[in-house]
Amino acid sequence: MNSFSAEHTPAEIVKIFPKASDLFKKSRIDFCCGGDRPLFEVFTEKKLDPAVVLSELNTAYENWAMEDHELTDWDTVPLSELVDHVVHTHHTYLNEELPALGQFVTKIFRVHGTNHTHLKELHRLYNAFKVDMEEHMIKEEGVVFPLIKEYEQNPSEALKQHIHEVNAELEDEHEATGDLLKSMREITSDFEPPADACNSYRITYARLSEMESNTFQHVHLENNILFKRI
16 A cells, blocks of 8 residues: 655545545645645645654545545446446535535524624525536536437547536536635635534534535546546
């Protein structure tokens, strides 16, 4: 088993060691939209100590590697299987969670917005994220994913070029939604509820954090694996 170095990119590392996403999220290291940059660039930009981050990363990887894992190699499965996984795992989750969580975001804004003024901005950011993701998933399921499945059955340069053009739009949208998630994390102090938070407040922040993790994995699968395989 080889150790990770500052020459590796976050996207490469998460493909090999999925739990690295937790460490990257804690350090605010982007592994999905901007995941193709080598770590040494990220360390410099974010003023992180390479020795500390790499030590924690490689220790966690060594411990994880000794456990029994059945990992799917998404670089080798049929494209249609990867597309179906994204839809059934990530799109289904968001289609169920977005409206339900939106009710919580609205509730805490209505009840606590006077004393916690950032909740107005959280409400705005969340609803922008919700609309963007709903439109994004409709485009993927209605246009892009059928094209990818068609390409798998009947590959051609013309179809490949068309998919690349559409994917460029999707990657731009991924970056925009990633920025919304980062803004939500910043104004909520890393989804840490205040000391006087009620249960609804705490549940809202916990579900926002879970949604962020799910969405980052979702975008990672698309940007760094699915789109690159076409």
